[in-house]
Amino acid sequence: MTTRPLPEPAPHRPVWPEIDDLSVQAIQAALLSGRLAVSGPPSRWPSRNVMAAAALARLTRRRHATLTASGSSAIVIALQAADVGPGDVVLLPATTWVACATAVLRVGAVPAFFDGTDGSPCLVGHSPVDSPRAVLGVHLYAQQCDVAALRRRFPDSVLIEDASHAQLAETAGDRVAGSLGDISIMSTQATKILATGEGGVVLTDDGELASRIESLMMDSRRRLPEPALGLLNELEPAGLQHGANHAMSELSAALLLDQLARLPDQSRRRATGLAYLLDRLAGAGWQAFADEGARRSGNFYGLAVRLPGHESDAGSFIAKVSRDTGIVLDRVYPPLPEGPLYRPATVKQYAGLGELTGPLERARHWHDRHVVIPHHLFLAGEPALDALATAMTGGARRSRAVPRRRPLVEVVVVTRGERPRLLAAALESVAAQRDVDADISVTVWLDKGADAPDEVLLPAGLDGVRLTTVGHSGAVPAEPWTRVATLRQFAIDRRIGDHLAFLDDDNTWSPDHLAGLLALARRGYPAVHSWRRMIDADGNPVLVDRFPWLPPGDKAVQRLAELASAGIMSADSSVIRDAVRRPDGGVGMVDMGEWLFDSTVLPVLRIATPRSAAEVEERIGEDDLLLRQIVRLGIPTASTERETLRYRLGGMSNPETVTR
Incomplete structure (x- = not known):
């Protein structure tokens, strides 16, 4: 899949409406x-x-x-x-x-x-x-x-x-x-x-x-x-x-x-933001039009401001602000009878009704010489309003800096603690992430089911690692695939980060994995993923002559051929070019360890979903079921198109694959 480059969204452009x-x-x-x-x-x-x-x-x-x-x-x-x-x-x-x-x-x-x-x-x-x-x-x-x-x-x-x-x-x-x-x-x-x-x-x-x-x-x-x-x-x-x-x-x-439940808090914040901006604009030649009731209550659709004489026209000023700050302003409505949307003569029912009007000089002046600051910008906080005020006045920003909150990426690792060496490698690969403009927190979900070791030793020197232990035998379903999906669902329901990523305890990430994913996420994609490289137990690249997630046989060979024709897998490369959709429009495949999710999209996704008998036989896992939901819901996705997940063959989902 080719990812089309998109502009970075403005840090000062708030999302509206506020949904959670x-x-x-x-x-x-x-x-x-x-x-x-x-x-x-x-x-x-x-x-x-x-x-x-x-x-x-x-x-x-x-x-x-x-x-x-x-x-x-x-x-x-x-x-x-x-x-x-x-x-x-x-x-x-x-x-x-x-x-x-x-x-x-x-x-x-x-x-x-x-x-x-x-x-x-x-x-x-x-x-x-x-x-x-x-x-x-x-x-x-x-x-x-x-x-x-x-x-x-x-x-x-x-x-x-x-x-x-x-x-x-x-x-x-x-x-x-x-x-x-x-x-x-x-x-x-x-x-x-x-x-x-x-x-x-x-x-x-x-x-x-x-x-x-x-x-x-x-x-x-x-x-x-x-x-x-x-x-x-x-x-x-x-x-x-x-x-x-x-x-x-x-x-x-x-x-x-x-x-309605959110409105009182939003109204208070909006009133505070309006007072702050008006203070910043005082004496700078801008005339703002806000009734006292709107200022006091904070309940208004937008603030109309009149351009100073040195600004040529509303359209040019809006373009300049967008270019300099990423903030999108609007124009006051044009005189309706002269606007591009009023076309009653094109509808037979309306054509003979006509309209009554007269001189509209004031309406034209409002459209030509005024811009509208949308209400949700007043919820974005002082840094956004400072940026707008600076663009409007040409002055310097206020010296009082408000530090930007760094997003938090929570990495979830589900383990039974049976492979401490591999678990240590997985966690160390998280600690080795570089150039990440975010804080990273690691949550290890330890499944203390039957035959689990009494104690799990986490690697020394890793900061920000939380260990969550889940019960003993019977606390989660016994069937391995369902058990892992259930633990991951627990992690989703108790997430703490702005973004959530999963890493299996036998896989690792390359040092630029999270940085690449976050760069895409900042462009507005709620779900982004990488590619992966198949490796053996010693970390060496592996070539396969069949689809390794099916038992050896004709069906596994045929599946590899289908994926090769789709450009996802091939017998002569260890790289899997995972994709949400195949070129023929069918659902592709993406491993759970490749995803980075915006936390706001997770409540609509369910990892722990029942599998039919046919899905069990086909070894359809929770990552496949999750991908189907993503496609069905139309969730925007993008891929880094880099193999930054090192995927170890021979695990639970492909036990027949012998890699050494």
Whole structure:
């Protein structure tokens, strides 16, 4: 396999959303419940959709919340619930995401775009209409639309508040964003501070509206008050309003609950980061636009800043920052009617609706002369914000240096202690790793089963080695392959490192093994591997005339020929060019000792999985089963394409191979 070179990721580019074992656990619980959709059968398990909706209603101090499949669906439902349709005009800012206008078109109404002001793209400057049927007030970046002012200016209009950029942000009068409109909506798309991949929320205090919204969201139905087990689903006809399927899935709702639990800490960190950056930019000619509620709460989508006069344009500045720091900034949305995504004339249903607009000078100015710092950068810490401030001001970084935490690589060695000389060589090869920009910890898992020695002596002079002893006879399965897989699963479940690698007690690594793997891992691959060289008991290269992991015979000879044609093995080389996939698309092979895993990917992988009788006969091991999972899940992988694992033949998986 040829590895395409990729640029090193920026050290200051945080991963968003923040996902970990708890997120995986939340999804697993939703799967175990048997509920995947709101129309699923009744269950003893609570609906994650109901739980997340109740949580959002409580946090926004609303009486009712309904979860939808997307923010776009949320706007459509809000408009339909407000009886907005053909012949009506909906006023919205020219500076906003295209889905806001598309939702208006989807209900057959006419979008009318107002221009912003010099101080905010979400306040009304010029408006092409005086009495719209509805107004979509959109909070943008870290600025809030003035809902009270909209009510005064358009007293006869239905007011729909879009809080997608300001979820749960503090507002005037001890209120929160999402509580201010006749109907309020949010998007929970992957870039938002509450991220479910795709999703939306509709909120209201009006019970009648809430019933119509629920009916619109799930095909004209409503939830049964007391559903009994054994029914096909928990729904019944609502008899209110013709709906469609706009429902959020139970899995997305489970992720929403997970993200809601993280929000308070993220909000605090985001507010702290914002204050720090604003302090760094003070007096440098940059004007930042953040309402007090956004600053205080830390709940904002991004920070819009105006370019100083010496910066030519937003696009050039964004490219410069990316080149110098690796930090990716964004531009303020272009005026929607003039943007590349607004093309209603290309859809027959929308072509005749048209739009109302007027001068959009302020909207153009916001797009041309402003850049947006994404919210997740404020979670990255002071070094990242220092790097950004330096790129923005051209000044020197603050002298107070925050040391970078070195990643921790945990190396796991499973042993019964029966081969102390080989175990010592394996551990010494870990200690000999060079040029590794990481700390290394070694965990030796000692299987104290039957016939194991009473004492295992680890090599002297090895720092950072932990010894974990597992029971006595019967503590783990007796069958050798299953026993090793179980111990490795124990190690995964109790991992301590940012990366995890396995090394058999009879194999060794060349000194550049981990350095090569980490170089690939830093490019964003969660699972990377090397190649290996077959050696004998004395460490000398070995040539084979059959596939050594099958008993001698025609099948083993044929398997070697197949791998030779795939470029993985050959009878005239001791190097195995392990690959995740063969050239014909089939699953290849990678030994466990070649892998380096990012710890975040390990919760979705299971090493200790049952083997069928056919797999036992074919000597399919835990490394083969693991590779199948990696391929099935589409986990990104890469290979160093260097034989840095020295693989000793004649062990448990190939006992018939005699190497001397």
